[in-house]
Amino acid sequence: MPPGTRDALIDAATRLLDQGGVEAVTLREVGRLAGVSHNAPYKYFPSKEALLAAIAARELTARRDALDATSRRGLAPEAVVRSVMRQYIAWVLAHPARFKLIYGKWSIDSAELGEAAHAAQEKLVEIVAAAQDAEALPPGDPVRLAALIRALAHGAADLAAADHLAAGGKGHADPEDLVDDLLGYLRPGVPGRA
């Protein structure tokens, strides 16, 4: 079954999510796009939220694969870190509804979702640790430094997506600028930004 009803449902729901946000994802419209009735999804997912969790898990796995691909490209360790942060921001701005969905509130907890998130997080820690080994990032707990870097990219992207970065929007501070600023401050042994 190459298409597969289950995948067709996830595809349809993802399309609706991208086009109109999570509130545009109705089971009736998902069914219509997938060519089934509006309650066929209940054969594959116990609830609408479980369908949304499947979208989120699939997306997080794709993000982890993207991190993996970047880390294998043969770039210098610091370039990998910078590239990964830029990709994160580009992803949020390209698919804000997927981003909001993943980090929004969940009433159910999907093991698939939790594991996908964990895998992506671990990949980033590896990348940061490699940059530390090359002395391109300051020493210390790589989990903690990865969390710092990721939190900045996450916050900058979210504020940019919500149009709350540097109120007035003069391009005074794009999320990419903030990434560069942070990496500048993190450069080991070099005081300040210079």
Added chain:
Amino acid sequence: MPPGTRDALIDAATRLLDQGGVEAVTLREVGRLAGVSHNAPYKYFPSKEALLAAIAARELTARRDALDATSRRGLAPEAVVRSVMRQYIAWVLAHPARFKLIYGKWSIDSAELGEAAHAAQEKLVEIVAAAQDAEALPPGDPVRLAALIRALAHGAADLAAADHLAAGGKGHADPEDLVDDLLGYLRPGVPGRA
């Protein structure tokens, strides 16, 4: 009219928001809590989303006032910055639904909401600029440095609220730790974290 139906509606909606997230805010329940019918809100707000925007604007104004109060407390400039970041994180963790609402997707644009966001942002820039003047933060465009600091607090708090900080949740990296780490890296003239 001390209570005032309009304020009673915002109060009721805020209570529902805090208790069950934005999806728990239904006009029927808002009306019931406020002691009016389920369509009385339409006399004060053109839509449900406009009522939500009023909540968001009120909250942003309260945040600005909190920033203002902290900056007038007579603390050293660096202590003000640290205190303000901790307050931001505490606010997100205490009222995640208000936070998600403010930075979520808006189909309408409320002038009140935009102005409240701008006022809060400007207050933070003032605080950062004062710390720069006291050489407690590195020099440069205060708007940009304020954006960096805020983006980190925003991202760390959002990831913590969504339980995505340092997957595994061992307290390896609390949002407050990340704030301290960033301020350490930003200390002018001192290389690294030491």
Added chain:
DNA sequence: ACCTGAACACCGTTCAAGT
């Protein structure tokens, strides 16, 4: 000016029934 009750189109979910 402020509020109500009935009505409309829509939604998630359940269920009996079909193949």
Added chain:
DNA sequence: ACCTGAACACCGTTCAAGT
């Protein structure tokens, strides 16, 4: 095993009507 159509309770919004 997989899917459908009818039904239920709920929702945002509109509207005619009341004071």
